[in-house]
Amino acid sequence: MAELTYRAAVARGIAQEMERDPNVVLIGEDVAAAGGVFKTTEGLFERFGPNRVRDTPISEEAIIGAIMGAAMNGLRPIGELMFSDFLATCWDIVANQIAKTRYMTGGQVALPLVIRTANGGGNRFGGQHAQSVENWAMAVPGLKVVAPSTPSDVIGLMAAAVRDPNPVVFFEHKKLFAAKQEVPEGEIVDRLGAATIRNPGSDVTIVALAAMVSVAEEAAVVLAASGVSAEVIDLRTLVPLDTKTLLESVSRTGRLVTVEENPRLCGWGAEITSIVVEEGFWHLDAPIVRVTTPHIPLPAAAELEDLAIPSSEQVVAAVQRME
Amino acid sequence: MAELTYRAAVARGIAQEMERDPNVVLIGEDVAAAGGVFKTTEGLFERFGPNRVRDTPISEEAIIGAIMGAAMNGLRPIGELMFSDFLATCWDIVANQIAKTRYMTGGQVALPLVIRTANGGGNRFGGQHAQSVENWAMAVPGLKVVAPSTPSDVIGLMAAAVRDPNPVVFFEHKKLFAAKQEVPEGEIVDRLGAATIRNPGSDVTIVALAAMVSVAEEAAVVLAASGVSAEVIDLRTLVPLDTKTLLESVSRTGRLVTVEENPRLCGWGAEITSIVVEEGFWHLDAPIVRVTTPHIPLPAAAELEDLAIPSSEQVVAAVQRME
Amino acid sequence: MTSASVDESTRLAMYRDMVRARDFEQRAYDLFLEGVVQGTTHLGLGQEAVAAGFAAAMRPTDMTFCTYRGHNHTLLRGAPMPALMGELAGRKTGICGGKGGSMHLTDVPNHAMGSYAIVGAHLPIAVGAAWAGVLRGTDQVSVCFFGDGATNIGAFHEAVNLAAVWKVPVVFVCENNLYMEYTPIGDVIAVEHPAADRASAYGLESIIVDGNDVEAVHDIAVETIERARRGEGPSLVEAKTYRHKGHSRADPGKYRPDDEVAAWLERDPLTISRRRLEADGVAGDTIDAIEAESMIEVDSATEATRNAPPPDPATLMTEVWADGGSEWRN
Amino acid sequence: MTSASVDESTRLAMYRDMVRARDFEQRAYDLFLEGVVQGTTHLGLGQEAVAAGFAAAMRPTDMTFCTYRGHNHTLLRGAPMPALMGELAGRKTGICGGKGGSMHLTDVPNHAMGSYAIVGAHLPIAVGAAWAGVLRGTDQVSVCFFGDGATNIGAFHEAVNLAAVWKVPVVFVCENNLYMEYTPIGDVIAVEHPAADRASAYGLESIIVDGNDVEAVHDIAVETIERARRGEGPSLVEAKTYRHKGHSRADPGKYRPDDEVAAWLERDPLTISRRRLEADGVAGDTIDAIEAESMIEVDSATEATRNAPPPDPATLMTEVWADGGSEWRN
């Protein structure tokens, strides 16, 4: 067991899959010799060479269009978008082409590809480099959506994403890159669609994702001190969504708080709320509360950004306000 | 009073505002001499000339980028995207630039502009020309979102959108273009953020938008025959959202069904459900049910498309299943 | 005028292709007016020589990417006519099971890798597919067709540049039919040739071909495809042509000057081709037989389509995912 | 080598501008290392002559659009230095109240219409702003700066084409500093000059200027801006230059060959300019005074920034909408 950062886990996960399958390739801006702007692809170019690890022009539509085409013709490509905000610059390829092609062709075309991208705030980069946009991807039928919160999940879910025969958008959280964890040597393969209970509890269910998981965990610690037993669920993937774990938990706790970094409207918190209301209504002992970033662009200044992104204090307060 | 189609109402609404304010201009593909692919801009070129009504290349980023720049420098431009699906081709300009610029500049830049676009299914155009994507816009802070269901609302809300000092995405529903209504002569100016109760009722609230309003109304008629009194609310604008009308209605009926054309996940139905759960929970007598398009791309074949898009039968069934 | 490099059987095959495309689309138009073909339709009537000239120069494993105006291209790569017509009509027999529709014809077995309904989007996709062929050593070339109007969208620029830099085996073919939907291309560019005058921006040669002369198209197709296959990178070909009908559906195309239309109808690629075959001594009977056979094929596809059932309702929820289903939750 | 057209006072003003930009950015770098400047920073050190040459040729109402590497451009249009530094440091005194940050400097009163953090996005915006000026008869020109890497993104292509077709008064200025983030531009284009070799695709002249020679830049700026103002349409200028530091933050720029860096440091635009002023007989004292004044200005801005409070928390929820607020419901 060695301590591994989330950042290094990205490279390890990709390397594991490239080693296994010669059809796995990686393209993106500065991903090769430079090892990526976040150093998440370090060593891959040296190990797998220029055919399989390639720098591109600043042409997001070409990058993501090219991996789509490559997936149509036998590769299992990974394309990097430096920042998830840049999904907007190739959204047509992602939402209109990649997501829909299998369906529109009556199943003729498989698109086993992964779009990796750095998501989320906390780095004072301002409104165009700090967004959490996993809800954009979730809203589009035909995309799987993954957002790991720990180094070991990064590896296992990366493997699952690369092996999945469907297009996967893989959100790496910028704020977590430096996070460390003991991770065993050897192959790690996880599966998409399974949430994890990070902290079992009986009074309230707190659902979180990516950087919000530790926020929820901190809240659970504080709540425990005041006698409230909070169950923390790390969704890990939004599509497929592990509604079983979710509904089962709420059926025990009767209370639900969602904690998401997206701006407020139409986030995955709303989706989960709606599912639980429709299917678990009679278990609910209190209104479901969503803790989200307000419906504003993200500000750059530290003091403002910290106010904007959900904090454990906000989660604690939300739970305490229930009932 | 003359009978006016929804299609003609678009041109009338724009003309009304262009007449009033010389800074209102319109650009887009084939909007000038051709009068638009849906004939929604007919006569404007002849009336206001080539400086104010302009054809563009097929360059959606340039079209929407140009109206953003024009709005920064004193115009009140309207940009047409032929199909709302094409929002994806300029999503960066819409979501990252237009929506965020006022906030990121600390209020220095006002962007009084309107993005008009043909939204929605029912024409057998297939997955890339039939989407309902008003939820994409709603999910981005900084955009107002309008989607009228009647010719007279088209005019009044177009006027409100053009006069609004903020960026507005204005969804015209393709399936409604031929819809007719008696509309009085003279100026019509409405306001953004006010829902309308299309059918008062006391047993259940059905919330709909655009083409789904008539679906909800039909359902209300069927339900009335079986003794269920359904209140139909036409949201008309998603941002600002008239939560007052909504919450007040649910407080009376205790039941809520949302009817939306978006694919299922993270739509505005989920948002409204979440708001009502958080703020009107104790009024609810039954789980809230969302009727949506399934979470699939839209198929082209008539039989499949009709199955995909919510029908009044589905709405009736949803209401009847409640409780 | 006859190309030295094209033998008679190829010339006849190309003529046959053009006739089949022509007849198919005429029928599609009739069926649209009749309400059998649903939604919309974008005909390539008048542009058949581009499709035929390239199709004849491609190996079976070479890949075609085209637009909503893609009937010709898909058919001429070998897609079965009843399945194409079934798709336009939204039938169960459709090549995409009715899910794609007129603007989304795909026939993977014949390497017709899709018609794309969003202008320009398929260019980078074609690049990626061709690049994958290089990495996998399949010796495939992508041929990617698009309109004059598509040369102004960002994806065009990004794709051609990437292909040029990576020396990807793709041939970009701009079918310049002088119009976008209703607006002339000349109104929205500051150069004369929308594609050819942009080639140098990517270090490519400027290539213009008479898109109504199937042999000229075939020559340039052979040359650029072989160049690509040799690893010398992409080409950008501008084929000058004209659509006989309006942009889509029942558009009468009134925005085009009568004399312009008349001049181009004079230069109908089928007429040019047939005259040349005759001048070269091909028997009128041979040609007539081709035409008759084509009509039989079209009639039979029409019959099949009229009799075909709509898609099974259950297919609404299939094929979102590779497991065949559409489930997004457990 | 001295441009005949640039008078001494302009040359001194441009020198002053370059010194101020240089000193401001050196300080920004120090403050970044110290943790006062937050998030990230993209310095234009070494590229000052492009900003200074153009700024000196613009009328006050002409509009500047630039990138995240936009300190120079914004400062030299007249933005107050303490407000710029305050923005980098995320203070209440920041020009955007701390909401924009280093990559989003905007100063509307001085017609610095924004730094844009997404590569290429501002090009169409600059076109639209200039076009609005034409319709409103304001006689304004937009000058839009971007990097070599930006020439490969779709928005570049769409914007330059639209401007050329509509003859919009915009000058597109590519600051070709040879690198994108860490990858040389030469690796990702198939031509030599990323901007100049694309000009003809839009019917524009190919223009290359020594971006480290402020007078040469000024000459081309005057020429292209006046051309635009006369209604003769856009220009695309490629200014060859080099960034002294890495791409952003503390990037040491190790991917660049030592001799290349050394050669460009030799050609520091400030050194070139100062030498030339001295050769032309400007007193050393005059120049020294400019430099001393600049340092005083920077020190004072630094002092102000260190003492400035963070933004008022209430501003988190202001200025989403024109009414000053952020309410999305009633």
Ligand SMILES: Cc1ncc(C[n+]2csc(CCOP(=O)(O)OP(=O)(O)O)c2C)c(N)n1
């Ligand atoms: C991105 C995008 N913008 C606009 C459209 C609507 N549209 C469909 S076809 C067309 C004209 C295309 O012209 P051209 O590229 O010349 O091809 P042609 O139709 O002439 O074959 C337009 C504007 C679209 N499908 N996609």
Ligand SMILES: Cc1ncc(C[n+]2csc(CCOP(=O)(O)OP(=O)(O)O)c2C)c(N)n1
């Ligand atoms: C659309 C987009 N893609 C990628 C990035 C990340 N990025 C920021 S700066 C940069 C390099 C830009 O290079 P260039 O255009 O030469 O400008 P320079 O930084 O050299 O001034 C990249 C890739 C971005 N901001 N926007």
Ligand SMILES: [Mg+2]
């Ligand atoms: Mg055309």
Ligand SMILES: [Mg+2]
């Ligand atoms: Mg550069």
